[in-house]
Amino acid sequence: MKLSFDVLSKDPGSSARSGLIHTAHGPVETPAFAPVASQGTVKGLTHAQVEDLGANLLLMNSYHLYLRPGVETIAGLGGLHAFTSWRKAILTDSGGFQIYSLSPLAKVKTEGVRFASHLDGTKVFLSPEDVVDIQLKLGSDICMALDYFLPYPASREKMKAAVETTSLWARRSRLHFEGRAAGQQLWGINQGSVDWDLRQKSIEDILEIGFDGYALGGLGLGEPKSELLETVERSCRLLPEDKPRYLMGMGYVADILEAVERGMDLFDCVLPTRNARNGTLFTSRGKLVINNQKYARDPRPLDEGCACFTCRNFSRAYLRHLYERQEITAAVLNTIHNLHYYLDIFREIRQSIPLRLFADLKRKILANQEEELP
Amino acid sequence: MKLSFDVLSKDPGSSARSGLIHTAHGPVETPAFAPVASQGTVKGLTHAQVEDLGANLLLMNSYHLYLRPGVETIAGLGGLHAFTSWRKAILTDSGGFQIYSLSPLAKVKTEGVRFASHLDGTKVFLSPEDVVDIQLKLGSDICMALDYFLPYPASREKMKAAVETTSLWARRSRLHFEGRAAGQQLWGINQGSVDWDLRQKSIEDILEIGFDGYALGGLGLGEPKSELLETVERSCRLLPEDKPRYLMGMGYVADILEAVERGMDLFDCVLPTRNARNGTLFTSRGKLVINNQKYARDPRPLDEGCACFTCRNFSRAYLRHLYERQEITAAVLNTIHNLHYYLDIFREIRQSIPLRLFADLKRKILANQEEELP
Secondary structure, eight states, X not given: OOOOEEEEEEOTTSSOEEEEEOOTTOOEEESEEEOBOXXXXXXXXXXXXXXXXXXXXXXXXXXXXXXXXOHHHHHHTTSHHHHHOOOSEEEEEOSHHHHHHHOTTOEEETTEEEEEOTTTOOEEEEOHHHHHHHHHHHTOSEEEOOOOOOOSSOOHHHHHHHHHHHHHHHHHHHHHHTTTOSSOEEEXXXXXXXXXXXXXXXXXXXXXXXXXXXXXXXXXXXXXXXXXXXXXXXXXXXXXXXXXXXXXXXXXXXXXXXXXXXTOOEEEOSHHHHHHHTTEEEETTEEEETTOGGGTTOOSOSXXXXXXXXXXXXXXXXXXXXXXXXXXXXXXXXXXHHHHHHHHHHHHHHHHTTTTOHXXXXXHHHHHHHSOOO | OOOOEEEEEEOTTSSOEEEEEOOTTXXXXXXXXXXXXXXXXXXXXXXHHHHHTTOOEEEEEHHHHHHTXXXXXXXXXXXXXXXXXXXXXXXXXXXHHHHHHHOTTOEEOSSOEEEEOTTTOOEEEEOHHHHHHHHHHHTOSEEEOOOOOOOSSOOHHHHHHHHHHHHHHXXXXXXXXXXXXXXXXXXXXEOOTTOHHHHHHHHHHHHHHOOXXXXXXXXXXXXXXXXXXXXXXXXXXXXXXXXXXXXXXXXXXXXXXXXXHTTOOEEEESHHHHHHHTTEEXXXXXXXXXXXXXXXXXXXXXXXXXXXXXXXXXXXXXXXXXHHTTOHHHHHHHHHHHHHHHHHHHHHHHHHTTTTOXXXXXXXXXXXXXXXXX
């Protein structure tokens, strides 16, 4: 494994750190937020808009792309970068999350997972090796090993089996990946929910195999917040300093700040983009539901402190009108704002760490979030 | 009436001309195409994208904006330019087209028109003076007088009555507009379908009243093409040289070229934007239906001769994938392409006239349109 990550600075008062993930499609400064582009686009935006917002890494979904347009189609067109024309880094998930959450008929066996396409019911079997092959063909910068997770809560016995399956698959993924990748990384996922014995065992297994980065999976599914944060904290202590750490699918800014403080480097979530399309906007002072009648004549921007294209140009009244009239442009402008909000907070986080101002920044963001939106 | 229009050059071989419509929000070079932004936005695009495409004039719908968010709301926020943040020129239609086409209960009387909102059934009565007031409050650069038109075909008797009502309303609109507008123009609409006696009478009435620009209404509703073009040609001969001429709602490029040749200056149509959202793309070689399976692995851009953002960056295969997956971004990228296609043809038309190349350009565009799309 070549060098995949540099730690650039560490917060003296916590485990927060800033760094750089190196990819063949440019560096990704951490702590980083990867906007979700399931089908190869951030919903509603052009890549030019996403780049303008400062995103250096997109998460695309192997599962969705495997079903449509198909891996052979994408590979035949030169891989995911050529197919989508996204020039910066791409992380693809293993598809596990979509298989378990979108395919109620998914059956996990030692060899792999059998499921039915949520689009047309087609029966599919994927082994961990298949999932590596898919991502190799896609040409993802960061590939994720197939893991197995359970909804929360699950019995200890079932969870133990899921951890064992995840470790077995991780080993097979790593073996299969070796020698086949060119300029790509494979990251391992550990499981075990908030059961520390199981999580610890899972991390130890995954570490023993060795990956370019380490992800905590199966969290944010309804566990008590304190147990979740305790799990993140203990996990980060076990993980090596010189590899990036990825907390999958966690999206609330308050949680992200806690996780950064405990040593996490990478995040992804549909929250800013999905909420934008549903008319829920994040601001420095709290959430704003744009369809609210009280904004019908409000000349202010969504967030008076925000410098995004939407806030620089448009009033709440106009945005409410577009949303209420179900204009596509409402989804576009709202997505620009919410993604700017997220990416800007990550920029602030990254800047705060070498300046030893992370604790101040965290306090400031959390305090403002509690104020009532005017 | 102050000067609203300059003719810059005339085609020696036809009635085509290039010119400038002067507005308080910048000049509009003619022949011009006004993209439709019914609710205050081109569907799917940001104003920045629309400006980048070169649009200097948008058509917004008085009827839609009157119903939502309401004229008082827009006026309270500083008018349509301030409300939408669109900085260039705005033309608002009178709402007549929407009233007659969206409100089956519309009743026309001498005093005005009574109709039920297509959104919630609210009963509304609007006089020609009301329609002027609405557009004055909106602050439109170009306001249109309320007209009355009938579906094609209509009996001569009914059509004669519609022309009379249109003339009566035009006179009342002009009287009401006088002295109330600041930096705004009022354009008159003539009716009469392709019945030349009626059309001529309508034009003479409207000319006698006097407007800043003259629109041909009630065309493109199914009349035989030859009669339509004959009507356009004769109408242009009656209309003064020094006022802009507007052919409302006509959108096929072939028809636009014929109308430009006969002396029309301004066009609007939902065709490029609506077709884009429905996956029909215009190219220099004909129409392309992006959902067609044959494009699933096609690495070429929509149009190999096109310099738009979409064609510079994306393959037919990717665009088909986004369309098939119902991604919002498909509507965005397709709209960028189709609007670019239209606005670029208008740019070519404007450039061709002073160079005496309009006939060549027309021939070239029409010849290529007949080729089969590869």
